[in-house]
Amino acid sequence: MNVAVAEQLSAAPLDAERVRRDFPILSRTVNGKPLVYLDSAASSQQPLPVIRAVERYVTHSHANVHRGVHTLSQEATDAFEGARDRVRRFVNAASVREIIFVRGTTEAINLVAQAYGRPRFGRDDEILITALEHHANIVPWQLLCEQTGCTLKVAPIDRRGELLIGEFAALLSPRTRLVAIAHVSNALGTVLPVKRIIAAAHEHGARVLVDGAQAVPHSRVDVRALDADFYAFSGHKMYAPTGIGVLYAREELLGSMPPWQGGGDMIRSVTFEKSTYNELPWKFEAGTPNIAGAIGLGAAIDYVESLGLEAIGAHEQRLLEHATAELTAIRGVQLIGTAAHKAAVVSFTMSGVHPHDIGTILDHEGIAIRTGHHCAMPVMDFFAVPATARASFACYNTPEDVKRLIDAVQRVREVFG
């Protein structure tokens, strides 16, 4: 579908009841009750077009890519590289040479740490992150600091879960080589002003990596409009299968980076004396890739474009506002993360009730939410809670889902008094 058509469709509000019928799993029951799935920020469900695209490939065209002259290998290669171009258009990258298929956001960030940071950074260099990062955007940099002697700096957040932009700017200096930030916080839902952050970092000569795992399912991302140097995201949080993700990187940066992993597919020629490397993007894709996953991701992009990202975002925003208002009215409920600009996530605690007990009672009512530290232990420490309960919204959630959530949280209050 071309962009103009997608924009037209997006003008219409989302018909969530119709969307739900595209997701077979949503018709099952859990503990005898119709499933309410509010854990899409951990992993979203897959619609029939994605399931069928993967099935069609596996039943009709599977073979290894970039290998043989036989028909199946050609078909598999065409489908795989077609998915790459679909991703390129989705994020508005200039070239497919800038789209690297990886396992997910975590692998993308590790790739940048090891292939971009490790050969360049040293004792005088700093990496700047924020206090609301997921572990995947903390630990790879800590490993890099151990390897190179560079220093990790952390820009603080306030009690609403918003980045303190002034403090962030004050931490930027000529020593800052890389800024690594979430586009949307997975634990709190905060949307960060990434365009502004990128501009500020570039003024200091720093490169910027954006962890977009929680952003791409909810809003249009244009890597060139953002002026991002690296942008990472996962397929399985945007209706595609697990095990496939994307690293977007500027071509000139990728060109200057050594390969990350060695193996088949990433080489041009190999002798025991010396090997030469393949062109971009394949230089960074050693070994047989997740072909079916990439095809599923391409289909997922078609799917969200057919609904319209603007329509999805607006629909989720209404659910978020509704849930926020209703939860706040329940005795003892404390919202964790009250930023002015949030996306699709409501994190909360209840006085006298541990989040795991909330999770068990909600599961008993057929409602799936995430409970725990959300792979963001420093965020939990900042708010002085061991864990939170988190409901997250996707295109297939409805006001009825929010009502079921609220009723179940009230049930928790009844059980625990």
Add this chain to the structure above:
Amino acid sequence: MDLKDLYRDVILDHNRTPRNFGRLAAANAQAEGYNPLCGDRLSLFLRMNGDHIEDVRFEGKGCAISTASASLMTEAVKGKSRAAAEELYQHVHELLTKPNAAATADLGKLAALSGVREFPARVKCATLCWHTLQAALNGSATVSTE
């Protein structure tokens, strides 16, 4: 499966008002328990007199199941010998994991934990304190339920 099987009144009571809660000044054995899945942390303090558990206290933060289980455990093992405490643990473990296991007479109030086995994701919450007790009795400093 009913929620009331898990959150029995005894469990809710011991969660709200845990017994033997706080540090034990005269402790001569101690261990830390940690459940990385939910972030539950538990410090267990023992005052041993030879093989005899003279006093036991705990502190920490956890869910209702882990807090109530620890509270019930301290009540049950206080005054017992090491061997009797370990035997009790075997009975609790069977109650939590074996289908249709009947509560043995020595369990007393601990029998209230029997509903946990219908909620497999929560069994570790109930056993954390017992693993920590074993660590304290055996002189290890930290246990993790992973």
